[in-house]
Amino acid sequence: MEKQQNYAVEVEDLTVAYDAKPVLWDIDLKIPKGQLMAVVGPNGAGKTTLIKAMLGLLKPVTGAVRFLDGSGDIRTLKNRIGYVPQSGSVDWDFPATVQDVVLMGCYGKLGWVRRPRKADIELTKQTLQKVGMQDYTTRQISQLSGGQQQRVFLARALAQEAEVYFMDEPFKGVDAQTERAIVSLLKDLKKQGKTVVVVHHDLQTVPDYFDWVTLINLRVVASGPVEEVFHEENLKKTYHSSGTLLRSVV
Amino acid sequence: MSPQIEIQIIAVVVAVACALPGVFLVLRKMSMMSDSITHTILLGIVLAFFVTHDLSSPLLIVGAALMGVVTVWLTEMLSRTRLLAKDAAIGVVFPLLFSIAIILITRYAGSVHLDTDSVLLGELAFAPFDRMVIGSVDIGAKAIYTTGILLLINLAAIIIFFKELKAATFDPMLAAVLGFSPALVHYGLMTLVSLTTVGAFQAVGSVLVVAFMIGPPVTAYLLTDDLKRMLIVSGIIGAVNGILGYQAAAILDVSIAGSMAVVTGQVFLLVFVFAPRRGLISSLLRRRKQKMEFAKMTLLFHLYNHAGSDEEASECGVDTIPAQLHWDSAYTVKMIRFLERDGYVQLLDGLAKLTEEGRNASIRNYNALFAG
Numbered sequence: 001m002e003k004q005q006n007y008a009v010e011v012e013d014l015t016v017a018y019d020a021k022p023v024l025w026d027i028d029l030k031i032p033k034g035q036l037m038a039v040v041g042p043n044g045a046g047k048t049t050l051i052k053a054m055l056g057l058l059k060p061v062t063g064a065v066r067f068l069d070g071s072g073d074i075r076t077l078k079n080r081i082g083y084v085p086q087s088g089s090v091d092w093d094f095p096a097t098v099q100d101v102v103l104m105g106c107y108g109k110l111g112w113v114r115r116p117r118k119a120d121i122e123l124t125k126q127t128l129q130k131v132g133m134q135d136y137t138t139r140q141i142s143q144l145s146g147g148q149q150q151r152v153f154l155a156r157a158l159a160q161e162a163e164v165y166f167m168d169e170p171f172k173g174v175d176a177q178t179e180r181a182i183v184s185l186l187k188d189l190k191k192q193g194k195t196v197v198v199v200h201h202d203l204q205t206v207p208d209y210f211d212w213v214t215l216i217n218l219r220v221v222a223s224g225p226v227e228e229v230f231h232e233e234n235l236k237k238t239y240h241s242s243g244t245l246l247r248s249v250v
Numbered sequence: 251m252s253p254q255i256e257i258q259i260i261a262v263v264v265a266v267a268c269a270l271p272g273v274f275l276v277l278r279k280m281s282m283m284s285d286s287i288t289h290t291i292l293l294g295i296v297l298a299f300f301v302t303h304d305l306s307s308p309l310l311i312v313g314a315a316l317m318g319v320v321t322v323w324l325t326e327m328l329s330r331t332r333l334l335a336k337d338a339a340i341g342v343v344f345p346l347l348f349s350i351a352i353i354l355i356t357r358y359a360g361s362v363h364l365d366t367d368s369v370l371l372g373e374l375a376f377a378p379f380d381r382m383v384i385g386s387v388d389i390g391a392k393a394i395y396t397t398g399i400l401l402l403i404n405l406a407a408i409i410i411f412f413k414e415l416k417a418a419t420f421d422p423m424l425a426a427v428l429g430f431s432p433a434l435v436h437y438g439l440m441t442l443v444s445l446t447t448v449g450a451f452q453a454v455g456s457v458l459v460v461a462f463m464i465g466p467p468v469t470a471y472l473l474t475d476d477l478k479r480m481l482i483v484s485g486i487i488g489a490v491n492g493i494l495g496y497q498a499a500a501i502l503d504v505s506i507a508g509s510m511a512v513v514t515g516q517v518f519l520l521v522f523v524f525a526p527r528r529g530l531i532s533s534l535l536r537r538r539k540q541k542m543e544f545a546k547m548t549l550l551f552h553l554y555n556h557a558g559s560d561e562e563a564s565e566c567g568v569d570t571i572p573a574q575l576h577w578d579s580a581y582t583v584k585m586i587r588f589l590e591r592d593g594y595v596q597l598l599d600g601l602a603k604l605t606e607e608g609r610n611a612s613i614r615n616y617n618a619l620f621a622g
Binding site (some may be wrong): 052055056057078079081083085089090091094095096097100101104107108110111112113115116140142156160 | 277410411413414416417419420421423424425426427428429430471474475476477479480
């Protein structure tokens with residue numbers, strides 16, 4: 001038997017379409033537990049769509065997503081799955097403090113109606129410390145820089161205390177210092193045995209930051225350990241126009 | 251209790267009851283939906299009346315609340331086709347449903363007291379005539395009790411589901427992942443808005459309902475940084491608007507509802523202009539200051555780049571800088587004075603020279619702006 005038979009996420013025959021246009025086509029993907037995985041591909045390749053479909057935020061045309069060796073889908077496992085959306089996807093003028101936003105990470109565990117307790121607030125303080133934002137607890141979120149917003153979102157994800165994390169471009173618009181902080185955080189998560197799936201844009205940093213990579217452009221071009229699949233041939237296939245890609249695959 | 255006091259109590263209760271769900275409408279950028287709902291629920295009332303033939307039946311409220319939700323649903327279904335924008339969808343659904351209600355009333359219910367004027371403007375002045383009598387004891391105007399129940403329902407719903415409303419409003423995606431269906435929260439909130447509208451418009455008319463739902467929350471939004479505080483401040487502003495509006499109407503002898511809506515608008519304008527951090531004046535001042543800081547920084551960079559170089563004379567002269575930076579000379583002189591006062595620049599033979607401090611400041615600025 002192969003060593004890696006424990007999968008954090010298994011995607012089977014996933015096809016997602018907006019109207020008649022397929023955005024993701026027949027995706028088969030197995031993400032082993034405990035990996036730090038980058039999802040890489042050109043603009044419009046369906047990276048964000050893939051994450052949203054895995055999280056059940058979009059309804060696929062076909063296919064299924066299973067988490068943690070088939071122990072359930074997103075509905076039953078919601079407290080073990082963490083999510084960091086693109087920071088641009090929310091309104092940062094919303095009347096809330098940094099702590100309010102991070103506290104939302106605890107909401108899943110609490111379920112409907114129950115209020116956050118002292119222990120939850122304690123947890124938010126710890127996670128803010130981990131991302132270096134402990135001095136901003138009471139800061140209004142509209143006063144944060146792009147990098148700080150991203151850190152707040154990460155702290156919120158940490159407060160979810162999940163086993164599998166999905167992050168949509170956490171490095172987008174952050175300064176070099178924040179980027180380093182995020183990378184060390186990701187490596188920490190891996191050390192704790194968590195699985196992290198990151199939509200990533202910067203090809204150069206893939207070998208440094210990640211140990212597993214999935215190259216997609218409408219379909220999965222390659223997926224596996226960085227040293228095995230992250231090479232020029234696969235990258236060429238991924239970054240060609242989708243038309244040539246399909247012809248070369250068929 | 252005098253009718254004057256009763257009217258003001260009703261106004262305050264309605265204002266607070268409207269402001270609470272209104273806060274979430276504003277934060278969800280759905281303000282105009284309240285305008286739509288306040289009108290289309292009339293169709294729900296008319297249809298329910300055709301079923302019950304009784305104007306005091308509670309089914310009328312159910313019909314109205316359902317129609318409110320249907321309005322939201324139709325509007326969103328239309329805009330989700332991406333064939334028309336959301337505001338256009340509101341513009342289609344709202345007149346359509348409202349007009350059907352008007353036609354039904356004029357064609358089939360002309361003899362019944364379903365007065366379209368009072369739907370739009372309400373008549374708060376008449377509210378005290380409708381009494382709540384238990385046994386044979388008069389315990390006050392009926393509207394105090396109906397709107398009071400409404401206020402309690404809204405308060406309870408928002409206190410109980412505060413966390414869910416907050417998460418689903420700020421970040422619906424995360425809410426969905428955490429297991430709080432944003433659609434459920436959304437339609438729950440819309441039901442609350444519809445109920446509030448039905449309960450409130452009988453007393454104050456639909457225009458004032460819109461004013462009470464949107465005015466106080468947008469005013470509070472300019473004054474607070476925290477959702478809980480925004481809810482509380484909205485309630486207080488709504489209540490104050492109601493009382494001030496009534497007093498103004500009494501003094502000027504004009505429409506009570508109209509006066510309250512006008513006061514709501516005026517209070518917003520006052521806050522909009524004078525609010526301490528987000529007001530017009532303070533933003534203008536802040537922007538001016540930022541512009542000046544930036545100009546100072548730019549000049550420092552310019553001097554730093556050319557200090558000690560061959561072209562220093564042509565780049566850094568007090569009379570050559572204006573041409574280089576495309577500034578007018580008065581402005582340039584002003585900026586150089588500022589920098590001089592900060593101790594960053596010294597004037598030598600008509601040349602602006604950086605001091606040691608100025609050099610350091612320039613490097614500091616550069617690092618803060620560009621380096622990680």
